[in-house]
Amino acid sequence: MLKIAFCDDDLEILKELGILLDKYKKERDEDLTCTVFQSPLELLAAIEKGFSFDILFLDILMPGENGIETAKEIRQYDNNMKIIFLTSSPEFAVQSYTVGAYFYQLKPVWEESFFRLMDSVLAECTKTQENSLILRSKEGITRIDLEKLEYCEVIGRTLFFHLGNGKVFESVGSLDDLFLQLKPYGNFLRPHRSFLVNMDYIQNISYRAIKLISLAEIPIPHGKCSEIKNKYLEYAFNRKQVFLS
Template sequence: MFKVLIVEDTPAEAQVLQDFLGRYAAEKGLELNVEVLGSALEFIDTRRAADLVLMDIDMPGINGMEAAQVMRGYDEQTPLIFVTNLAQYAVRGYSVDALDFVVKPVEYHDFAMRLDRAVRIMTRNVRSTMALPTEDGIAVVSHSDLLFVDMLKHDVCYHLADGRVLRERGTMRATAEKLGKDEFVRVSSGCLVNMGRVTRIGAESVTVADGTELFFSRSQKRPGLEKLANFIGRSI
């Protein structure tokens, strides 16, 4: 299931988009969870996690372009489509990495073609990103930005390349399933390491990009070293 946010201050126009999304989902066999926010201010205040954002530009107070600039400060991954009658903003859309523009009044077939492209990106992103809680709301984090993941009591701790440590309640088993088997190696029952971020492999441990040394448990040492060897061989 994909989460889609519509940021639109005119209820009738938000309803058109909801209807089109429902039609598209039925035609493509998709599950879409659609939520409508009535202002750009609500959007940036709540920082809702989503797989796709459809945003009007011409809104009172903070407009859609300004909201998109704020969004890109904490989320560089989520595709954004502007749905607007202000076609002159198209060039500025590149500054916030907008995926596309749909000009009002929205026609379904034009809208559906743009959604085809968005769905391809959403599918790819679901495999390579995750939404994690922060003090300010939600951060969309790329798997490649993770150094390692470990447990602190009942919390999963995500250690990022930029120095942040984000935490959420969970289990290591569920986290391993989300991250997948191709990028991460288990060094102990409570620690997963991003193989692409390993800078040194020792006899008993691995070191990641920030200098943290992580030690293998007895049971994980042999399979972990074999998996790292295979990964390095594929990467060369």
């Protein structure tokens, strides 16, 4: 179920958006929840308490704090939310994309444009969800693209997610639970109780360690080398990767 939020100080706009969303849900048979906010402060307070939304329709011109500034604060907690700005003027269009806006929608919002926009953003959300992992890290709520996850290690109760670009995210959790969650994808190998490896990043395997493309080395327990090599070769052959002998 995807979560949507509307934030606008104009009650009439909120009412119109609610009607459009109800009609969209009925015609498209979509399971969506919606939360309404009348001010940026209400919205930010909810996000600071841990509430998260997949899609946010955010008015730009509101009393107290405009939508651009609100979006900047939201990005401190959540880099994945699809933010759609609402405004009656195109003057903020360039600024809107500096905070990772998904779209810039001029008012009034007509049914045809709303439906087209919802079709697009829901397709993007579904695509992102199917190949990603959401975690609560020090940076806030973070969605990790699984193709970019090189390996994960656990120290105590802290999981360290190492991405191919060198970034590392920390989150509290269990490697056992993470492995069960990622197992259906088929490309994650657990060579050691403290490590989980994306086999797409393996450079070579020796009897002592797995060397990854980043040159990180994952230790292999004594006697496990053959088993790990066989699992990797099976994965590689299924992916139709080429081997030279």
